[in-house]
Amino acid sequence: MDHPIAVTFIRLIVALPLAGAAINFIAGAWLQKAFGKRAISFLGCGVVIAAFILAVRAFIAMIAIPPENRFMLDDLWKWFDVGGLNLDIAFWLDPLSMVMTLIVTGVGGLIHIYSIGYMHDDDGYWRFFGWLNLFTFAMLVLVLGDNLWLMFVGWEGVGLCSFALIGFWYKVTANTTAGNKAFIVNRIGDLAFVIALYSLFAGLQSIGHATLVTREVARYAPELAGTALNFAGYQSAYPLVGFVTLLMFIGATGKSAQIPLYVWLPDAMAGPTPVSALIHAATMVTAGVYMVARLNFLFSMSPFTMGVIAVAGGLTALFAATIGVAQTDIKKVLAYSTVSQLGYMFAALGVGAYAAGVFHLMTHAFFKACLFLGAGSVIHAMGGEQDMRKMGGLRHKMPVTFVTFMAATLAISGVPPFAGFMSKDEIIWQAISHGHPVVWAMLLIGAGITVFYMFRQVYMTFFGEFRGTHEQEHHVHESPPSMAYVLIALGALSVVGGLVMIPEFIATFKPFEDFLDPVFSSEVTRRITEAGIHSHATEAAFGFVTFTVVVIGWLVADLMYRQQKLNPARFSQMFGGVPYEWVYNKYYVDEFYNRVIIQPYMFATRALAWFDSNIIDGVVNLAARIIVFLSWLSGLFDHYVVDGLVDFSANLTLDVGGRLRRLQTGSINGYLYGILAAVMLILLVRAVVRA
């Protein structure tokens, strides 16, 4: 790990989709007008496929290297170097980021191709591919960034693209509201994530290793073992790593739609279906899983956080599955299914089965992308209809869609030997093997419900009689080749994609886990992953239990929705219909958040704005008024007192002068008499004074 192989091609993998996005955004409208949509397709898909080819070449090169040296670094330039935090714009490839890059560019490339057909009639074709390319770029930055801040750049970048693509059809306000919700809920998670990074950096700085470069954090993480959380000099007893990892997990619940921050994902289905497949199933929502797996050396150090992750994952897996049961929108079912399947991945990480979690991430990318694109194919054929109650019997009219959808359904249901069986069975087994019976039970029940809602969907959509309008029935057709071939490719991957990691009780063949081994090789992680039961007989027994539950789930769905021997309404009316109502309304979580957080907040903002313009500015204006009033007073004083005095003295002078003027008679005699009188008066006064 310490001596990366310096390479310069990783930047190309990242830059290609960025170039695609830049060209589309700057010149896309013009290109589309001048050369037609074909030019946009060529550009938009070409850059991602080229990135995929580069990734495959990198993979081939990587396998040739001994496992302990599988680490390539492409260092571009200095990002910033301030206050001890010295980060570069640099990308790295290790086995984990390699797997993710292959998924992002591979599955992503397929979905790009699918979009050619799906979005063909949309005027915003160039805009769509621009955002899809930008998303691929951001996701690659997230995966390949060599430090945690760069990872965060990708982390928020995919959030931006998700926002823009959910609200892609922006003329409908509901779509853009869903986009806003997604972005804002994600920011709540991001708040926890950035605080985690601040405290992690402060902690590392306090032990003399100021860094946030992921591989360096990995190297120094063990030294944090004894470090307690320190708040500006206040020493707490809580372990720093526990605090950091818990916050990081909260960040992951936002991006990866786990309890309590999953609420944005079902609404996100407002976006075009390829977006749901790419962003809200295969790649972006797995970012949280990737992050935990990436930082396994930290998470493994905190048993408490691991426990929280396992329980939250198990709970989400079960909880979301129950909501999926009552949905009638073909995409909403898959959305809750995604939330549930992500719960499985987190449960795997939480019990310490990192490789199983990443494995399920990969197989889920195959079969859930296939399911979403299949659903998209149906929606496309139905002229935009998404309500399963208006479908039915489509298997004859859309054979390719049906067969591939079926393959993916079997995969997600965990039927051997399909891909989902390999990964999901492994997770359920690892839960009990690592001593988490409660999590195991939740995952097991969840698995049964998963089969139920998936087959319910298959039966409602593809079996029985067509229940839509006459025009819809006339319009239904198989999708164009660009979409069909992609479905076939993903369907095939749903079948065979799991063969790279086979349960131990069947065969000893785990190249996937071996490939990832260097990533999960820190001492603490080793201790956790290697714990557990290693008996093949026990594993087989538990595998049988899981399989039984799967069969039961299928049987119930079959009886209800294909054979129609059981009436679903009878179950929905149980206990006065209350449980069904709660499930149908998604447990009123949205309403709860709206009442408890959003409305009070909006009220508070209005109250503050009132306070600002009436109280604070009121004081300012009052001060101004007081000054004006005082000036008026002083004006009065000035006028009546100061000026009055002046006038008074002037008047006095005039008055006195006026009176004295009468003395001035002009007659000499008068003056002489006056002088004489004055002299006599003076003499008289002197005589009196002497006496």
Added chain:
Amino acid sequence: MSHALTLITFVPIAGMVLILALPDSMKNASKWIAVAATIPQLLIAIHLYEYFDTTTSAVQFAEKVSWMPSYHISYFVGVDGISISMILLTALIMFISTFASFGINRAEKGYYAMLLMLDTGMMGVFVSLDFFLFYIFWEVMLLPMYFLIGIWGGPRREYAAIKFFLYTLLGSVLILLAMLGLYYYSATPTFDLTELAANSSHYSIGFQRIVWIALFIGFAIKIPAFPFHTWLPDAHVEAPTAISVILAGVLLKMGTYGILRVNFAVLPAATYQLAWLFLGVIGTINIVYGAMCAMAQTDYKKLIAYSSISHMGYVMLGMAAFTAAGINGAVLQMFNHGTITAMLFILVGVIYDRAHHREINGFGGLAQQMPIYTAITGFAFFAGMGLPGMSAFISEVLVLLGAWQTHPVMVVFGAATAILTAGYLLWTFQRIYLGPLNEKYKDFPDLSFREAFTLVPLGIIVLILGVYPHAILGLLNTSLVHLNQVVLSTSGAAVAMVR
């Protein structure tokens, strides 16, 4: 280039004289003279950037001439890491805002003359190293701003202008008193800020605290810090577009710059004691309060004005951190806020010029009619949200990362406001640009070339500083780390003096 700083400061005055000398028949030439005056300024700023020595915290490009020797006043200008980024910002924003002024069609000569006088005042503040000179430029700024709002503003322009004028005048008086206090009680009577800074330990801590608070209030009005901020929304709403751009882009930074240049450098011991309250707590209040008030606004421009208050709070919080990351982040945030808010106010102006109102709920669906305008607005909004990959992300992260070690609770509030910011900006974006097109606006033209020309360079800078913030941080770091050390080094001394 010798006398670079004198040139960069007084070139606009030359332009002003030319404009005033124009006969009325040629008044259309005044805008081009204004443009011609800002171009050399921008070129000199680039020259300074190129030749600025990043390895020293000492003053560079200094010019010192004795001016009023009997009062120890000199014409002393110079640049260091604290001011270099602000000089760049001023030159850039003035260049942009002359183009953004082309819509002015009333008394152009007076307008552009005032604009250039304002330019000199602002540039002068940033280059002055003599407190008296600083104060003179500070006052020179005030008058043209008053007339620019009061004559070329909106319907309530006179109220807004007088409010701005009186409020800032109050601040000026406090700064004047503080300046005289510093002068009379200095070791050797001087207005030289570098000398005052070197002898800062001469002042008793009690004296420092009084002067510090007087200066703080004077500067805080400009930032504007809570609760002295209410002049800002009024001034913005009434000011013409280009004046709002200058006001938010450059003028607000005067406050935080002044605190760094005078409070931090000259009164470090008081800074160490008081910053947590006056910069930390008030800064945090600014951040949260501004964002929440913005959410409730229905006037587009007022909303952006409150977002400015919120974003300037990060600058204050970063300054209160007393860490290298915090103070670097603070000054970088000053720069980034300048470019991003300038964009936002130009964007508001674009729609105001067409619709003649700014009622957020009165728009809708503009994206269909004005796609380029919408795209650039989206870009600027996400820049304002501190989206990673754009400039404000780096500065906000540095501020919060730096402050985390000293003020964790404030950081939690500051970081949580990122959610609130996303809330009001996205909601605004949705109401104005998305949804069905309001029929009233179906013949609005998209951005003109001139409008795009004022926005695109700023956008490019925002992007570049997101992936290569080192371009600015490299300039700041040495001086700011030094300044931070000066403040920190007083901690022991300050405690001793209190006892």
